[in-house]
């Protein structure tokens with residue numbers, strides 16, 4: 001059961017000038033050949049580690065599975081502390097593959113301990129976490145690729161104090177670190193404290209790290225078959241090696257995004273028709289936003305390129321955003337996520353004579369209804385000349401999720417090549433990070449602090 005990618009509604013004649021023609025793809029072949037060779041070279045030189053993740057070393061998988069088993073036996077709560085790529089993947093995969101009400105299930109029906117992903121540092125949220133977990137029965141998985149992210153390290157300080165109060169010097173038994181193999185504060189702390197630590201390969205950036213211990217450990221702890229995830233990613237990796245543009249799913253989808261971006265489709269909506277895939281749109285928003293939103297190209301010229309990610313949920317957002325998608329500006333490319341077989345079936349009862357006007361619904365299932373609504377929306381968008389494409393999950397399972405994650409990562413890598421930008425850095429977030437540290441009084445940043453404080457707020461623009 002493999003993922004299918006339906007591109008009909010990108011090439012459909014009903015789209016008229018808003019869509020693409022097959023010739024557009026043919027004329028893109030030269031760009032593809034160059035991108036393909038560049039990526040192959042980067043892969044061979046071990047510059048882009050995510051390409052190798054589907055072939056994750058067996059001994060590391062065994063170690064993850066062993067640790068996950070120990071956690072399941074000893075702990076009742078597993079809390080991820082991380083942000084961005086260190087949180088969105090674990091959350092998306094958990095939501096996709098575990099019961100949607102996982103934490104509410106009785107112990108015997110859950111695949112592992114109760115699971116929380118704490119990315120934001122909203123104090124109300126953090127305080128509320130401490131009302132539902134028991135620290136002495138909790139393991140905190142601190143995830144940060146750089147080992148230097150202020151949000152995550154603040155959380156580490158907070159839970160360390162809490163743990164010390166509850167379990168004393170054994171607090172390190174309640175911590176697991178996932179970080180760079182060599183660099184960063186967290187790696188140094190791990191050495192000093194002797195905390196169990198997993199490595200994120202140094203050539204894998206945060207937003208491409210879901211198929212490393214970043215995602216694999218939380219998945220294994222909550223009962224997800226991580227070998228299946230990797231097997232799905234492997235199948236997709238092989239497809240993304242194809243040297244023919246029409247047969248290479250990542251390269252073709254990337255070409256479509258770039259061609260349509262050049263024609264003003266500067267927004268990319270992801271709209272899953274499944275609550276289980278809702279957080280995939282959050283994960284993808286970071287992947288697309290941070291990777292493709294760039295001021296400079298690889299030659300240092302100012303290009304200000306990007307495709308703004310928009311998150312939506314079918315059918316919920318049919319009653320919220322779809323009006324805009326069908327009649328608003330012609331600036332969007334939509335990506336639907338469709339599920340052929342949901343893991344549950346709910347029947348709409350047929351025999352309620354007193355509800356005569358509802359007869360057309362009775363006897364169907366919610367499964368039929370949600371699929372019909374997706375197809376109807378897709379049709380309405382097509383008629384309104386809005387290009388869209390669909391990734392079809394025969395079923396949401398570890399294998400198809402593995403395929404999906406890898407497909408989108410490879411697509412982003414191709415987009416970066418086509419656009420001649422570095423899809424693997426994020427210089428635009430550095431100014432804000434530095435200003436935060438300066439405001440908190442970090443040594444050596446006094447000048448920056450003064451610069452931030454000089455940007456005065458004019459009271460006349462503050463209303464109350």
Ligand SMILES: O=P(O)(O)OC[C@H]1O[C@](O)(CO)[C@@H](O)[C@@H]1O
Nearest residue numbers: 083084085086144145146149206
């Ligand atoms: O995993 P880290 O290093 O803590 O970084 C968290 C996130 O911060 C960023 O560096 C910037 O937002 C992301 O790219 C990254 O996923």
